[in-house]
Amino acid sequence: MPIVAALFVPLFYKRMKHIHTGWFVLAVPATLAIIYATYIAQVAKGEVFTAELPWIPSLDISVISYLDGLSLLFSLLITGIGSLVVLYSIFYLDKHKEKLHNFYVYLLLFMSAMLGVVQSDHLITLYFFWELTSISSFLLIGYWYTRDASRLGALKSMLITVGGGLMMLGGFVLLYLMGGTFSIRELITMAPNLAEHPLFTWSLLLLLLGAFTKSAQFPFYIWLPDAMEAPTPVSAYLHSATMVKAGIYLVARFTPIFAASELWVWLVTGVGILTLFWGSFFAVKQTDLKGILAFSTVSQLGLIMSLLGASAVAFHSNDSIDTIKYAAFAAIFHLINHATFKGSLFMIAGIVDHETGTRDIRKLGGLMSIMPISFTVAAIGSLSMAGLPPFNGFLSKEMFLTAMLALQNFEFFGFDTWGALFPIIAWIASIFTFIYSFYFVARTFMGNYKPEQLPHQPHEAPIGMLISPILLATCVIVIFFVPNFIGDTFVKPAVQAIQPFLYTTPQDVDIYVSAWHGHITPELLMTVGIIIVGVLLFVTLPKWQGLYRRFPQAFTLNNAYNKIMQGLDVGLNRLSQRFMTESMRHYLLYMFSGITIIVIGSLFLKDAFRIAWQETSPIRPYELILAVVLVIGTAIVILAKSRLTAIIGLGAVGYTVALFFVIFNAPDLALTQLVIETISVALFLMAFYHLPKLGKREERMKFQLNRAIISIAVGIMVTLVALSAHSQKLIPSISKYYEETVYSLAGGGNIVNVILVDYRGFDTLFEITVLGIAGMGILAMIKLRMNRKEKIHENK
Structure with a gap:
């Protein structure tokens, strides 16, 4: 659609x-x-x-x-x-x-x-x-x-x-x-x-x-x-x-296939938790509103990825179901939550840019009273991203911490040794998530108003632009109060698809989402710690944010990418300048060399070359004589000192091929070859009269060993492929079908004519069409030339 x-x-x-x-x-x-x-x-x-x-x-x-x-x-x-x-x-x-x-x-x-x-x-x-x-x-x-x-x-x-x-x-x-x-x-x-x-x-x-x-x-x-x-x-x-x-x-889709692998569990969970930390840590460094949201997206995607990796642990232990079952549910639940709060935040960043003319957080501030609706939506989205109640991000963040805490309880795959790292890294990353969430909304809407640094006079966005972020922000709040409706309707069917080895139907996913579990849990204590440490670090942000400037730019991944692209640009340009010589001879040299190496190498490395001598016809003396004449004629064309000698040698080659067709009982092909060769030689001789005389440098083509080797190799390749193909027919030749049906189905006696007209009718039609188009093009050029001559004559 x-x-x-x-x-x-x-x-x-x-x-x-x-x-x-x-x-x-x-x-x-x-x-x-x-x-x-x-x-x-x-x-x-x-x-x-x-x-x-x-x-x-x-x-x-x-x-x-x-x-x-x-x-x-x-x-x-x-x-x-x-x-x-x-x-x-x-x-x-x-x-x-x-x-x-x-x-x-x-x-x-x-x-x-x-x-x-x-x-x-x-x-x-x-x-x-x-x-x-x-x-x-x-x-x-x-x-x-x-x-x-x-x-x-x-x-x-x-x-x-x-x-x-x-x-x-x-x-x-x-x-x-x-x-x-x-x-x-x-x-x-x-x-x-x-x-x-x-x-x-x-x-x-x-x-x-x-x-x-x-x-x-x-x-x-x-x-x-x-x-x-x-x-x-x-x-x-x-x-x-x-x-x-x-x-x-x-x-998520391929977890049922690869969950059995220890490598899958560690890679998905490990890369996810590392991405979560890396993205949240460097989000605080950014000064562009969309840059902050970009790194926050990286961070949140890492969170979801780590949960999907943790969900695969349930495949390996029945005892793990009660403790790790929140992982897949939390991944899908947070995926929904992330779409709501991040979508609204991106739209607010666009609104700020649209109405003020800048996304530079250093020039923004004090917009709360000027853009109150945008501020409210931004605050809801940011607090949800920080994992605070009463917003949906709090619920999925708590379930994420539950899943990370559960990883250290398993005695396989090394989790009993390294599993404790996951909740620690998750807690530290959540602190930076808290910081960049407040950093986004506070530096934009709070603090000092700086109208002199803004390209445009700021004002609230039109209601049409606000409808979408308002609806998403509303979903952020609504989901917090009806999480189990969302869970039963959307999350559980998705979880059942991810973990069919645990659940037969969505109703088997026995998870109940609650903001308060009736007692103090380790996850809640971790959240309190995130808020306390996050507030302290956010308040003191100007004192330690300068640490980011001490990271050497030369060791960043972006710099590595740029160096690779620059190196490829320079290297490939040099390579292309070396080989792109604008000489057709050189291009053919490269192509034939590559084809020969690949084909001959494949034939022998894969032991694919075979010759069934019993299926080959004996070589008769006159065939051998004709072959020698063919080789001599070809050599004359190449080594001739004059154009006339080359033309005669070329004609000898063509007529010799026609004799081969006669010997092999192909009179139609022989007749066609004779006609073509006669016309070609005549055309060459007609053009010969108008050609300039040969210069000294053109008298004889210089012998070059590399070209001789490649030409001989190409000839050997074609010969070997032909012999091997003839000796290894996997299916019957289609010629048998033609012989059996040329009269009964096509109603013809000449097999060649029937093939061209009936069996390959469309092919022949297209060939005729191509020739017709070429003929019309030639006719048009002749008329243009004649018209030009007439105009020149009239002007004179």
């Missing part, structure tokens, strides 16, 4: 310029959200919906849409948040200044790609949509393509995410080799057997590379802050509810 709508967006933009194009586009995600909402009740009961469209049946590739609790939740986020983002963009993007047809086509393309990712049950179609999200996000991030930062940010995001996607494709191929199917559902049922396969670990690593790059995990997160150069509606959509969540979805 979004793809179809995208086809009409340019037409609407051109014909209805008095109406903002966003109003036309808004109907698409809103309608889809309503359609998906009709499945909520049935999916909450454990029902699953599928639809299949064959795509490439010969390769077992189909577009299979699979709607269960996990994919439905993501589909609702994609369309629901998408509707609010489109509504927000109507008031954010000026219809007179912006190229809205481009923006909305890219947005709808991205929406389709994300829906394809979360609903695909086929590995290849999932990869297709996965890379489509990278391409469409590249277009969205680089929407303001006249800005250097936008182009560079778009390029960085595409290089990293597409590179990870290619790794993921390798993992998918290995999964197919292990299981013999592209269906994710079927692979999940084979999970115990797949774990014993020698390719299992490689598939796991490759798949995680794809997930980590897309979800901005350490060290691949560097693309996300640079992607903030996109318009704020793009940031609010891609980086709160959709693109970065694709990696989360991938890990």
Whole structure:
């Protein structure tokens, strides 16, 4: 539906310029959200919906849409948040200044790609949509393509995410080799057997590379802050509810397959907790509002990732179910919460930028009284992100701490030794989360008002721009008071899809969410400690924030990326200058060298070369004589000192080939060859009269050993391939079919004519068409030349 709508967006933009194009586009995600909402009740009961469209049946590739609790939740986020983002963009993007047809086509393309990712049950179609999200996000991030930062940010995001996607494709191929199917559902049922396969670990690593790059995990997160150069509606959509969540979805979907691996548990949990700390720590360093939110997104994605890794522990111990069962539930619950509070915060950052002309937090301050509604929404979102009640972020943060505390209680996979690190790192990261949450709202809306540093006179945003963030902020509060309704309706079906080895139906997920458990828990004490230490560090922030400037820029990941790109730019330019000589001879030299090495090397390294002498015909004396004549004629063409000698040698080669056709009982081919050679020699002789005389340097081609070696190697390669192919026929030759059916089916006696006219009729038709077009082109050029001569004659 979004793809179809995208086809009409340019037409609407051109014909209805008095109406903002966003109003036309808004109907698409809103309608889809309503359609998906009709499945909520049935999916909450454990029902699953599928639809299949064959795509490439010969390769077992189909577009299979699979709607269960996990994919439905993501589909609702994609369309629901998408509707609010489109509504927000109507008031954010000026219809007179912006190229809205481009923006909305890219947005709808991205929406389709994300829906394809979360609903695909086929590995290849999932990869297709996965890379489509990278391409469409590249277009969205680089929407303001006249800005250097936008182009560079778009390029960085595409290089990293597409590179990870290619790794993921390798993992998918290995999964197919292990299981013999592209269906994710079927692979999940084979999970115990797949774990014993020698390719299992490689598939796991490759798949995680794809997930980590897309979800901005350490060290691949560097693309996300640079992607903030996109318009704020793009940031609010891609980086709160959709693109970065694709990696989360991938890990969640494949957890039933890889949960049996110790490596999966440690990598997903370890990388997630490290990303959580890294993102929260460096968010406090940022001075750009969207930069703060970008690093906070990195941090929050790490939190969700670590929970998904911890949820896999339940696969290994029945005793762990009571203590670690909160991990998967907390991951999905926080995914929903993050989409609500982060989406609203991104929109508020865009509003501040739109109304003041800057996102630099050093120039902002004192906007609370000028923009009270924006301040209220920002405060709700920030306090939820900090994990404080009465906001939904508090509930999922408490469950996160519960899951991290539970990890240290297990005696396998080394958790009894290293498990204590997880709650410690989680607690420290939560302190910095508290700090950057208050840092975002306090430095923007509180403190001293600095009108002299603001490009625009600030004022509250129009109500149209405020509707979407207000609705999201309302969800932040509502979810806190009705968490179990959200849990029963959306979270439990998704958890059951992630942990089918624990739960048969969503109703089996026996988790009850409560803000107060009736007694003081370790998680609550950790939260109190986070608030106390967080307040102290926030109050003293000016005294220690300068520590960030002492980090050497040379050792940052961004600097490493820049150095790699610069090195590649310089190195590849030198390489291209060396080989791109504008000489066709050199290009053919490179191509033939590579082809020869690959083909001959493959034949012998793979032991694929065979000659079945018993199937070859004997070589007769006159055939040998003709072969010698053919070689001599070819040598004359190459070594001739005059053009006339070369033409004669070329004719000898052609006529000798015609004699071979006569010997091999192919009179039609012989006749064709004789006609072509006669015409060719005649044309050469006619052109010969008009050619300039040969210069001394052109009298003879210099012998070059490297070219001689390559030409001989190419000849040997073709000969070996022909002999090997003739000796290893895996299926009967199609010529047998032609012999048997040329008269009975085609009604002809001449097999060559029947093949050309009937069996290869379309091929022959296209050849005739090409010749006809070429003839018309030649005729046109002749007429143009004649007309030009006539004009010249008239002017004289």
